[in-house]
Every structure is written in structure tokens, then in C-alpha cells.
Amino acid sequence: MAVVSRLWKFGKNTGCYFIGAGKLALNPSTPIPKTDVHPRMPAFPDTFPELIRMLPYRHYWKFMPIFRAIVFGHCLILPIYLMSSCLFSIFFINFILEDLSLLIF
Structure with a gap:
């Protein structure tokens, strides 16, 4: 039925x-x-900031593990991306090569 x-x-x-x-x-x-729109239920979002404000973050965090994985992954990768200037990468590569040379020789 x-x-x-x-x-x-x-x-x-x-x-x-x-x-x-x-x-x-x-x-x-x-x-x-005329439409009858409830004051606490806005219409479909027109802009990206409105869409971000309307997302049910608590629901996603509780019931969708992939959402948590994406957030934690971004928290790990974003500092590396922000600090990836030329000087930082040269220093980091030299540091790794020195460590490898100490281990090998």
C-alpha cells in the first residue's frame, strides 16, 4: 500500500x-x-555563504564519518600547504637529505 x-x-x-x-x-x-515561507525555514540559498550557514554540521559530524575524515585531513594538510614556501621546502629537503646521509653512511 x-x-x-x-x-x-x-x-x-x-x-x-x-x-x-x-x-x-x-x-x-x-x-x-505568494508563498508561505516559515521565518525559521529560509528559501533555497542564493549565495555560497548562505549555503554554508544552512549546512547541518552537527548531523554531518555525527552520522557521516567521511565528513570527519575530510575535516581532519584538511587540518593535517592545510598547514603544510600554507607553509610550503620556497625557503621552507629547501630547508625541509636539506634536512631530510642530511638525515638520510647520516643513516646511510
Whole structure:
């Protein structure tokens, strides 16, 4: 029965979509009807900062382990990326080569 009700809702919503598209195609100058948006439920975000503010971080952190892995991975890689100037890389490479030479010889 649940499958039938879902198929019915899908068909009804698809039909409403095509009826609305047909009405708009026949009379494109009709005004847009008012919508009832809850004050705590904003519309779809238009800009990237709005999208960031709307993300459910606590849900992602609790139920999606890949999100935690991405955050921790970035925390490990970002300092290396930020400190990867030419002088730092030359110093680091020389330091590694000196250690290797002490171990080998």
C-alpha cells in the first residue's frame, strides 16, 4: 500500500508541475503567487555563504564519518600547504637529505 501511495503522490506532483508549466506557457505575464515561507525555514540559498550557514554540521559530524575524515585531513594538510614556501621546502629537503646521509653512511 505504501508503494501505491508514493506512486500516487509522485503522479499527482508531476501532473501539478506540468499543469503549472502549461499555464505559464499559455500566459507568461501572470503574477507569481505568494508563498508561505516559515521565518525559521529560509528559501533555497542564493549565495555560497548562505549555503554554508544552512549546512547541518552537527548531523554531518555525527552520522557521516567521511565528513570527519575530510575535516581532519584538511587540518593535517592545510598547514603544510600554507607553509610550503620556497625557503621552507629547501630547508625541509636539506634536512631530510642530511638525515638520510647520516643513516646511510
